[in-house]
Amino acid sequence: MSTLLSFDAILNEIRAITTRRQIIVEEVPAPSKLAPFAFAMTADVTTVDAIDNDDSDDDDIATARFVLLHDPAGQEGWLGDFRCVTFVRSSIDQEMASDSVLSSVGWSWLLDALAKNNCAYTAPSGTVTRVASSSFGSLDERADSAELEVRASWTPLDGREITSHVRAWLDLLEQCAGLEPIPEGVAELHRSQISK
Numbered sequence: 001m002s003t004l005l006s007f008d009a010i011l012n013e014i015r016a017i018t019t020r021r022q023i024i025v026e027e028v029p030a031p032s033k034l035a036p037f038a039f040a041m042t043a044d045v046t047t048v049d050a051i052d053n054d055d056s057d058d059d060d061i062a063t064a065r066f067v068l069l070h071d072p073a074g075q076e077g078w079l080g081d082f083r084c085v086t087f088v089r090s091s092i093d094q095e096m097a098s099d100s101v102l103s104s105v106g107w108s109w110l111l112d113a114l115a116k117n118n119c120a121y122t123a124p125s126g127t128v129t130r131v132a133s134s135s136f137g138s139l140d141e142r143a144d145s146a147e148l149e150v151r152a153s154w155t156p157l158d159g160r161e162i163t164s165h166v167r168a169w170l171d172l173l174e175q176c177a178g179l180e181p182i183p184e185g186v187a188e189l190h191r192s193q194i195s196k
Contacts, residue, residue: 005160007037007070013163014039014068019170022046022179028065035069035083042066043170045090045177062090062177066169068162079123080155082162086169088150090176092130103128106150106176113171117164119156126152148176 005013019025022045030038045062067085074081092102106128114121129149150172156165174181 007039010068010070010159010162011039014041014166017163017166017170019043020174020179022177023170023173025170030067031069034067035071035075037070039068040065043173045173045179062088062173064088064169064173066166068166070159077123078155080157082156082159083153084121084156084165084169085153086151086172088169088173088176090148090173090178092146092148099130102130102148106148107152109175110150110152110168110172113168113175114154114165116171117168118161119164119168120158120161121154121156121165124152124154126150150176 015027017025023043024046025041025043027039027041030040032038043064043066044060046060065087069083069085070081071078072081075083107126110126111124127149129151130146131149132146154165156162
């Protein structure tokens with residue numbers, strides 16, 4: 001499958017995406033051995049209070065990574081010449097972590113985000129993991145914690161629509177972080193573009 005946009009043009013479109021105020025997105029080094037072309041970024045969801053106090057490093061409620069791979073010749077298993085590889089991890093309460101249905105729900109959040117953004121794709125794969133942690137001994141003062149992790153990859157069918165897949169990843173991150181949807185007609189303060 002060929003694309004009408006160069007990889008650099010696709011990256012320029014990705015870098016132009018704006019996010020909600022609570023989401024901090026940063027371009028990071030991409031893996032260099034998986035495909036001839038690669039791009040990677042991370043995103044952290046923080047509280048509005050942390051943003052207002054310029055203290056976002058201490059109050060992350062979710063974190064994520066997005067990697068875009070491109071091999072003009074395609075690769076076995078991709079069924080195309082692009083591959084999106086994603087990871088989202090968020091804090092959840094202990095009761096949610098014990099709910100066996102949460103893994104299926106986490107996967108449905110990904111599929112719903114792809115559908116919402118009209119993403120045409122094939123060959124989806126991934127895992128959803130629920131982790132609950134309790135600390136003991138010298139770490140006894142730490143509160144119990146729980147996390148949800150969604151790891152997924154899929155093949156976009158149209159290289160001209162990669163930004164839709166990035167927006168789906170951001171939607172998944174928002175869902176996992178428990179951010180309320182922005183009502184229609186309400187203006188949201190956005191961050192400017194992805195920082196390099």
